[in-house]
Amino acid sequence: MLDGKHALVTGGGTGIGLAIARALADAGAQVTITGRRESVLEEVSGGGITYVVMDVTDEESVQDGVAAAVANSGPVQICVPNAGIAEGRALHKTDTEFWRRIMATNLDGAFWTVRESLGSMRKTEWGRVIAVSSIAGLKGLKGAAAYTASKHGMIGLIRGLSEDYLGTPFTFNAVCPGYVDTEIVTRNAKAIAERAGISRGEAREMMVGANKHGRLIAPEEVAAAVLWLCGPGSDSVNGQAIEIAGGQF
Incomplete structure (x- = not known):
């Protein structure tokens, strides 16, 4: 289904990211996974999956990492900003350092990853951006105001981009898992x-x-939703935040 497509998955060495990477590779895509720990990335690479060491909290690292992925495997046509951290803290105990660490990873990292990927994607005739947000991107998560704000921000980014690229062969969606x-x-x-x-x-x-x-929720359930958004008949699904949480919130 995805033969000839290059997919980039941040935080692809473990958990949801790894499940997504494997699903895309099984569908024929050439997948680049990124992360900070080379030993973890190296261990799971192979079978259509290669890796680039990249820190999504560092703009230059993202620029260099995406450029290396494009040089190795061609234009990014499936971009999955997945890297993130999930930590809770009461707001009155949240200092600026904690706030910035959450935002730098979950929101800044997604912004830089999508921006850099679009540079090559826009030169092609098909593309998918699928952000891994959270059910906390759609509702408030008690005791985790910073995390909730970062995941709401991801969905805002995706919805804004979907409007920017209406009528093009590129779609922008988010998946919003509950506890995985x-x-x-x-x-x-x-x-x-x-x-x-x-x-x-x-x-x-x-x-x-x-x-x-x-x-x-099994990580493979989230991966299945991402795969569907890349598959035939998904062209009209755009600007959506898809709940994967076992029911309605």
Whole structure:
């Protein structure tokens, strides 16, 4: 389905990003994954997946990384800004350093990645930008105002771009997962447990219960939605924030 297409997936060495990269590669795309830890990227590369070491919080690193990916595999036609961090903190305890770290990774990184990818995508006749936001991009997440703001910002970026490119062969969408079964959930369970004075098991059950269908989402479920947005018949899906959370919010 995606033979001859070059896909760029940030944060592609683990979790949701890796599931997306593998799904795109299985569909025939040449996939470039990015991340800061070369050992992690190297371990999962192969089978249509190559890697570039890139830090999405550093504009120059993104510029150089995307340029290297284009030099190696051609124009980026599928751009998936996925790299992000999910950390909560009450706003009265949020200092500027914490705020900027969340925004630099989740929002600035997405902006730079999409901007640099569009440079080559616009020279082609087909393209997809699919941002991995969060259900927190559509609703407020208690105790995580900075994270919520960053994920709302991603959706705003996508919706603005979809208007800019109406009538072109390029579409811009976001997927918005609830709690996904990745290492992030494990780390957050520890943090929630420490803040709330409960066990890690209880903290994990709180996240499971936040998904409408009462279970964690598999990374492959998010990847399937991304693959659909790249597939036949998706041309009229544009500027959307698609919930993957087991029900309506």
